[in-house]
Amino acid sequence: MLSFHQEPRLTIKPVGAFDLGRLARLHRHCFEEGWSRSDLAHLLALPGGFGLIARRGGTFVGLDALRGVGFALLRVVRDECELLSLGVLPAHRRRGVAGELLRTAMQSCLDGGAQSMFLEVAIDNLSAQALYDRFGFVRVGTRPDYYARPDGTRMHAYTMRCDLVAALGSRAPQPR
Numbered sequence: 001m002l003s004f005h006q007e008p009r010l011t012i013k014p015v016g017a018f019d020l021g022r023l024a025r026l027h028r029h030c031f032e033e034g035w036s037r038s039d040l041a042h043l044l045a046l047p048g049g050f051g052l053i054a055r056r057g058g059t060f061v062g063l064d065a066l067r068g069v070g071f072a073l074l075r076v077v078r079d080e081c082e083l084l085s086l087g088v089l090p091a092h093r094r095r096g097v098a099g100e101l102l103r104t105a106m107q108s109c110l111d112g113g114a115q116s117m118f119l120e121v122a123i124d125n126l127s128a129q130a131l132y133d134r135f136g137f138v139r140v141g142t143r144p145d146y147y148a149r150p151d152g153t154r155m156h157a158y159t160m161r162c163d164l165v166a167a168l169g170s171r172a173p174q175p176r
């Protein structure tokens with residue numbers, strides 16, 4: 001029996017041909033500047049490009065949770081991969097969704113031949129940095145004025161790198 005304290009089941013699946021609309025909706029709810037369906041289709045069509053969608057299942061979840069609560073977009077090129085975007089709907093944050101997406105993404109990239117994962121994160125995005133720190137990412141550089149904000153300002157980004165073998169072998173947190 002489902003208790004009130006039990007989280008509905010989380011499933012992570014690869015983005016399919018019919019997921020572009022829900023992916024665009026998720027992205028729009030997670031970032032100030034959402035990526036369009038055609039932006040997303042272009043990224044996913046790049047060699048080595050793929051995406052993951054997280055859904056909550058179960059009797060008591062709403063339509064939103066069934067359609068998707070989070071996503072990750074990645075690209076693998078030879079022995080390196082890049083986390084292009086990661087987001088979780090505001091109402092579903094701090095419940096392990098991004099952690100599970102990231103762990104699944106890291107494993108998929110390792111299985112696809114990548115040894116290192118890279119990403120960029122705004123230097124004022126402390127929540128995302130806390131997540132990446134926890135998974136063994138380290139800051140390897142700074143990109144001045146990397147992000148353009150809708151208000152016209154710009155923000156520096158850190159480049160972070162993770163050794164996938166080391167992280168998945170011993171340090172990555174286990175799913176909840």
Ligand SMILES: CC(C)(COP(=O)(O)OP(=O)(O)OC[C@H]1O[C@@H](n2cnc3c(N)ncnc32)[C@H](O)[C@@H]1OP(=O)(O)O)[C@@H](O)C(=O)NCCC(=O)NCCS
Pocket residue numbers: 030031085086087088089092093094095096097098099100120121122125126127128130131132134
């Ligand atoms: C960053 C983001 C993806 C985290 O998603 P989430 O599902 O809430 O993250 P999780 O619940 O899996 O958190 C895992 C760990 O990350 C860290 N973390 C996540 N959010 C945090 C926050 N707001 N403050 C501090 N630490 C945080 C914690 O260590 C957390 O573990 P804990 O909850 O046991 O303390 C989400 O806040 C988001 O979508 N933000 C907007 C989009 C974005 O910034 N994407 C990243 C771009 S680089």
